[in-house]
Amino acid sequence: MHKVSTTELASPGIGNISTLDIQLLVVDIDGTIxxxxNTITTAVKQAIAAARSRGVQVAIATGRMYRSALPFHQEIASNLPLLAYQGAWIQDPANQKIHRHLPVSRELAHKLLDYFEQPELRSLLSVHFYINDELYVREITRETALYAERSGITPIAVGDLRQVTSNEPTKVLALCDDTNVIQQLLGNLRRQYTPAELYLTTSVATFFEATNPSVNKGAGVRYLAEELLGLQRANVMTIGDNFNDVEMLEYAGIGVAMGNAPEAVQAIAEWVAPDVEQDGAAAAIEKFLLS
Structure with missing residues (x-):
């Protein structure tokens, strides 16, 4: 894809995509808006509101739990279904309808847990199972407490996580402050499981995430755009900041990476916005949807 710098002047379109075609804007939360x-600035809210006033529908696609993402969805006044857990859970807050739920199989969840509980890993990782939009953990670690505070969620400590898998988890997450541990985890498990078995990614450098193989934000945005709204990829703009956003940046007619995104994520975007702390999402919206 053609990458455009933040200093390039606004143009009427990228490649064969005209910005006039954009009817759906999908944004990530953390590191993006x-x-x-952990709040949306006035500048970003105003830019989103201005896009909506021009007829562009706005949705959120996040790795967060549905309940954790809901306040952000409400704050931007979205009237579309919310894509949570990387798109594994798509629910419409207006009528509570769950359009899609694709969990991790119980068998694979147990195998991941066995892997995480190896002696050399057990003390390093905080393991999260998300079941029925609740967060279950083995114990409340420091990492879990910080995660829960930012997410606004109360974790449920159960000791052995196998006892809560009568229902299949929507997502499995392993946290570690040591980013090298997370990268080794990602590499080892990608060699152990094919993309047809599990979708494995990182949403931030300290979060390893596993979901159903049919799940990623690109698939979720495609489902929202094409199945629910009758749009095509040329009608979609996405903004994200990390590796779990890659698929939706690649899918969209216009995919924008944040300035705080890893270089590999920036490389696949059509445009790189300023940093999240500089209201980069607002700059992207103004460039492509409001100019």
């Missing part, structure tokens, strides 16, 4: 403060 919410920075360190």
């Amino acid at each position: 919410a920075g360190k403060s």
Whole structure:
């Protein structure tokens, strides 16, 4: 894809995509519309509102739990279904209808847990199972407590996580402050499981995430755009900041990476916006949808 720098002048379109074609804007939360403060700034909210006033529908696609993402969905006044858990859970807050739920199989969840509980890993990882939009953990670690505070979720400590898998988990997450551990985990498990078995990614450098193989934000955005709204990829613009956003950046007619995104994520985007702390999402919206 053609990558455009933040200093390039606005153009009427990219490649064969005209910005006039964009009817759906899909944004990530953390690192995209919410920075360190865990809030959406006035500038970003105003830009989203201006896009909506021009007829562009706006949705959220996030790795967060549905309940954790809902306040952000409400704050941007979205009237579309919310894509949570990387798109594994798509629910319409207006009528509570769950359009899609694709969990991890119980068998694979147990195998992941066996892997995480190896002696050399057990003390390093905080393991999260998400079941029925609740967060279950083995114990409340420091990493879990910080995660819960930012997410606004109360984790449920159960000791052995196998006892809660009578229902299949929507997502499995392993946290570690040591990013090298997370990268080794990702590499080892990608060699162990094919993309047809599990979707494996990182949403931030300290989060390893596993979902159903049919799940990623690109598939979720495609489902929202094409199945629910009758649009095509040329009608879609996406903004994201990390590796779990890659598929939706690749899918969209216009895919924008944040300035705080890893270089490999920036490389696949059509445009790189300023940093989240500089209201980069607002700059992207203004460039492509409001100019």
